[in-house]
Amino acid sequence: MNDGFGNLGDLFPVSEVKCRIKGCNNLLQISGEQTMQNIAHGHSAKPEQMCEDCYSLFLKLADMEVPCAKPGCNGVWTWNRFQQLEARVQGHEGNPPKRFCGKCYSAMQEIEEIERPCRIRGCKNTWVWTRRMQAEANGATPPARLCEDCFQTLKSLHDQELPCRIRGCQNKVLWNRYQQLEYLRSGKKLSHPPVRMCDSCRDKLRHLEPREEPCKIQGCEGKWVYSPYEQLEEQLRTPEGQEPATPTKMCAECYSFFTSAKDLSLSCKNRGCENKWLWTRSMQLGYRLRNKGGRPPARMCEQCSARLKELSDLQMPCQEKGCTRTWKYSAEEQLRDQLLNHRPPQHRCQSCQDFLSAHVPQEISCQRCGQIFSWSTQEQLQHALGIFDKPGLCADCNGQVLAEIRPPEAKPTPVEQKFSIHIPVGGRWNSEMLIRDWPPHVSKDSLQEMEEAEFRVVCIGDDMVHGNDDPHKAWPALLQARLQARYGRVAVLNAGIKACSTILGSVRFPRDVTPFAPHLLIFSFNFADVFFRRRSLPRTDEAMAERLAELAEDFQTFAAQLAELPPECKVLAWLPGPVFPQNDVNHSTWRENLDPDAWASRYYEACLRQSRRLCSEKGLTVHSAKTLFEAAGSESLKRWLSNWYLPNDIGAGNIANWLDAAIVTEKLLAGVRPEE
Numbered sequence: 001m002n003d004g005f006g007n008l009g010d011l012f013p014v015s016e017v018k019c020r021i022k023g024c025n026n027l028l029q030i031s032g033e034q035t036m037q038n039i040a041h042g043h044s045a046k047p048e049q050m051c052e053d054c055y056s057l058f059l060k061l062a063d064m065e066v067p068c069a070k071p072g073c074n075g076v077w078t079w080n081r082f083q084q085l086e087a088r089v090q091g092h093e094g095n096p097p098k099r100f101c102g103k104c105y106s107a108m109q110e111i112e113e114i115e116r117p118c119r120i121r122g123c124k125n126t127w128v129w130t131r132r133m134q135a136e137a138n139g140a141t142p143p144a145r146l147c148e149d150c151f152q153t154l155k156s157l158h159d160q161e162l163p164c165r166i167r168g169c170q171n172k173v174l175w176n177r178y179q180q181l182e183y184l185r186s187g188k189k190l191s192h193p194p195v196r197m198c199d200s201c202r203d204k205l206r207h208l209e210p211r212e213e214p215c216k217i218q219g220c221e222g223k224w225v226y227s228p229y230e231q232l233e234e235q236l237r238t239p240e241g242q243e244p245a246t247p248t249k250m251c252a253e254c255y256s257f258f259t260s261a262k263d264l265s266l267s268c269k270n271r272g273c274e275n276k277w278l279w280t281r282s283m284q285l286g287y288r289l290r291n292k293g294g295r296p297p298a299r300m301c302e303q304c305s306a307r308l309k310e311l312s313d314l315q316m317p318c319q320e321k322g323c324t325r326t327w328k329y330s331a332e333e334q335l336r337d338q339l340l341n342h343r344p345p346q347h348r349c350q351s352c353q354d355f356l357s358a359h360v361p362q363e364i365s366c367q368r369c370g371q372i373f374s375w376s377t378q379e380q381l382q383h384a385l386g387i388f389d390k391p392g393l394c395a396d397c398n399g400q401v402l403a404e405i406r407p408p409e410a411k412p413t414p415v416e417q418k419f420s421i422h423i424p425v426g427g428r429w430n431s432e433m434l435i436r437d438w439p440p441h442v443s444k445d446s447l448q449e450m451e452e453a454e455f456r457v458v459c460i461g462d463d464m465v466h467g468n469d470d471p472h473k474a475w476p477a478l479l480q481a482r483l484q485a486r487y488g489r490v491a492v493l494n495a496g497i498k499a500c501s502t503i504l505g506s507v508r509f510p511r512d513v514t515p516f517a518p519h520l521l522i523f524s525f526n527f528a529d530v531f532f533r534r535r536s537l538p539r540t541d542e543a544m545a546e547r548l549a550e551l552a553e554d555f556q557t558f559a560a561q562l563a564e565l566p567p568e569c570k571v572l573a574w575l576p577g578p579v580f581p582q583n584d585v586n587h588s589t590w591r592e593n594l595d596p597d598a599w600a601s602r603y604y605e606a607c608l609r610q611s612r613r614l615c616s617e618k619g620l621t622v623h624s625a626k627t628l629f630e631a632a633g634s635e636s637l638k639r640w641l642s643n644w645y646l647p648n649d650i651g652a653g654n655i656a657n658w659l660d661a662a663i664v665t666e667k668l669l670a671g672v673r674p675e676e
Contacts (some may be wrong), residue, residue: 019051023089026051058085068101071138075101100135108135118147120178122185125149154181164198166229168236171198205232215251219289222251250285258285269298272339272433277301308335318349322385325349341437341497355381366394419451423515429508434499439512441471441494450516453491455669457483458518460505462528463645464576465496467652475647478656486660487669493518501528502554509561517566520668522659524574526611527645529554530604531581539599547603548610555614562618570668573615574659575608577625578637579645591638623662625655 016027028049050058061081068075079096087093100108108131115126125147137143146154157177164171173196180190188194197205208228215222226246238244250258261281268275277299287297300308311331318325327349337344348356355377362375373394382388393401429435450456459465459476467474471494480492495512497504502525513521529551537543562571581597581604608626615622629637629651640651647655663669 017049019049019054021050021054021089022086023091024051024054026053054085054089057088058082061085064096066096066099068104069098070100070104070135073101073104075103077101077105100132104135108132111135114142116142116145118150119144120146120150120185121182122187123147123150150181150185153184154178157181160193162193162196164201165195166197166201166236167233169198169201171200173198201232201236204235205229208232213246213249215254216248217250217254217285217289219286220251220254222253224249224251254285257288258282261285264296266296266299268301268304270300270304270336270339272336272341273301273304275301275303304335304339307338308332311335316344316347318352319346320348320352320381320385322382322387323349323352325351341434341440343438343440343443352381355384364391366397367392368397369394371396419453419456419517421447421451421515424511427508427511429511432504432507435497435504435508439495439497440466440469441474441476441496442512443471446471446491446493449491450493452489454489455483455487455491455520456516456518457490457492457520457522457669458495458513458516459492459522460495460509460512461522461524461574462496462500462526462532463498464524464527465494465522465574466498467494467496467647468649473649473652475652475655475659478653479659482656482660483663483669486664490669499528499532501525501532502551502558504528506554506558506561509558513561514564518569520570520572520663521562521565522572522574523558524576525558526604526607527576527579530607531579531600531645544603544606548606551607552610552614555611559614559618562620570666571620572659572662572666572668573611573620573622575611575622575624575626577629577641577647577651577655579604580638580641581644621662621666621668623659625658628654628658 015030017030018024019026019028028051058081061084063081064079064084065076066079067073068077077099084096087095087097099105111131111134113131114129114134116129117123118125118127127145127147129142154177157180159177160175160180161172162175163169164173175193175196183194184190205228208231210228211226211231212223213226214220215224230247231244234244234247249255258281261284263281264279264284265276266279268277279296279299291297308331311334313331314329314334315326316329317323318327327347329344334344336342359377359380361377362380363372364375365372371394373391375391379388379391383390391398457480459479465476467476471477474494474496476492476494476496480490483490483492493516497508500508505523505525537547565571579601580591580593581600582593583595583597608624612622612624629640640647640654642648642651
């Protein structure tokens with residue numbers, strides 16, 4: 001039988017079991033025989049036992065009585081030697097744990113655990129206030145604690161240093177991890193930390209108080225509050241040893257108006273000017289305080305202001321005959337009259353005005369009949385100026401005296417009939433602001449010259465005809481001098497108006513041409529036709545073609561009026577000289593031609609070609625100043641111009657010479673022979 005079974009040692013070999021004391025790593029050897037006995041007695045094959053070291057220490061220990069951990073309790077609990085052995089093995093020798101006595105422990109079991117909110121603001125989690133914690137509190141209020149999630153997050157955070165929020169302060173502010181945790185729970189990110197104030201700035205801020213300061217807008221009586229925060233920033237910006245300056249600010253009312261207001265474009269105050277000036281929010285703010293009605297002020301545009309700076313006050317002669325004093329023609333009045341194409345007005349000097357204001361009409365007794373008659377203040381002024389003697393006779397007696405001394409009437413001698421000019425008052429030109437006044441160079445003297453002349457020449461057109469603001473330097477006046485030297489009594493009328501186009505020339509034809517019955521009419525409107533509306537015209541070939549078609553119709557209207565002139569009147573179409581338009585508004589680079597406006601130049605050339613063709617179709621004589629200018633070469637050409645389009649004195653003289661030669665060559669003054 002022994003041959004079929006092995007030994008017991010083969011069935012239950014020696015095994016190793018870990019010591020039953022927690023913290024002890026020693027091993028016990030269990031023999032096969034002992035294992036078999038344990039199984040026979042119904043125990044585990046590997047019983048829990050102490051190692052030799054723990055067992056020897058266990059025999060040396062004795063149970064201890066330890067005071068109850070609950071505050072105020074005098075009871076004790078037993079710390080047996082097995083528990084002491086485990087504590088020693090785990091390294092807690094001499095430090096008994098805190099436990100309750102039996103009575104307190106039984107009372108603790110009856111307490112229910114409570115969930116309390118997390119102490120971090122913004123966190124909605126809870127932590128458990130256990131029975132033991134409640135028992136140890138002995139009736140005290142629950143403590144403030146973190147939930148588990150916040151506690152774990154807190155361990156991952158570290159205190160940070162942030163810059164002080166006050167501008168100019170170099171100090172740092174400690175942002176501890178508890179504050180960071182609350183910041184996170186409020187839904188914010190640590191990458192965008194809050195702005196905080198350092199302790200030094202906070203101490204300074206406590207000694208500052210808000211104070212009221214006057215509004216910076218002149219005339220405003222409002223106040224604004226200078227906060228302690230702003231005062232502190234100003235102190236930090238101010239160098240040591242200096243007093244901080246108080247900033248200037250608007251009051252709340254002014255600031256509200258300023259933020260809601262908008263810049264406005266208003267018309268220039270000068271009649272005849274179509275430009276605008278910008279009424280900014282800042283200007284409106286100060287103006288509303290001085291003018292409660294809120295009506296915008298009257299101001300000049302930038303262009304008028306620039307022109308005004310070029311003008312200066314003039315001393316004009318008094319209108320009263322015999323007075324040698326003057327009155328001031330201010331630059332503002334000059335600008336206004338220029339915009340309206342008005343001549344300088346006639347005024348009395350201040351002395352004459354004062355004389356009229358200080359005197360009243362006098363009653364004088366006639367030295368002959370005794371009748372009382374009135375001596376007006378105007379007559380008194382003329383007497384004071386030495387123009388008239390003080391009257392001694394009434395009107396009736398004066399008539400009798402004149403009748404007594406009147407010589408016998410002489411037989412009338414035949415006189416040459418004088419040409420009389422009658423300019424119509426009413427007409428379509430009155431509705432056009434640009435041409436409603438006479439041409440600037442037409443005066444009483446020029447009208448008298450036209451009436452006395454044997455041969456009359458009228459020059460009508462735009463800027464190129466108007467020429468120089470001094471009428472004696474414009475080419476029509478120079479042409480008159482040459483024609484007078486050649487033909488005798490010849491008068492040339494300069495009826496040019498700046499920016500006057502062909503269609504406007506047709507409108508003013510009955511006023512500026514027909515009444516003079518000219519022997520020769522010279523006209524030119526090409527410059528105004530092109531450049532008067534150039535800025536508003538789209539820069540396309542289609543728009544150019546449409547505009548040229550309109551100009552062709554305007555020419556037909558003008559030509560119809562030419563046909564109504566007397567048969568002896570000759571007509572000369574004068575095509576103006578070359579121009580150098582630039583892309584900048586002021587054409588400042590015209591002499592070097594650095595930035596030429598190629599489209600405008602092409603438009604101008606097309607207009608000249610069309611005018612030459614239309615005039616040829618009507619059988620009109622055409623004279624091109626452009627061809628003659630360009631024949632002299634570019635350098636000479638630019639020396640003959642005062643700006644990008646207008647001839648200077650030399651250029652005007654050349655134009656007069658060319659036209660004089662053309663009149664002679666083409667025999668444009670019919671029936672006239674040069675004087676010997």
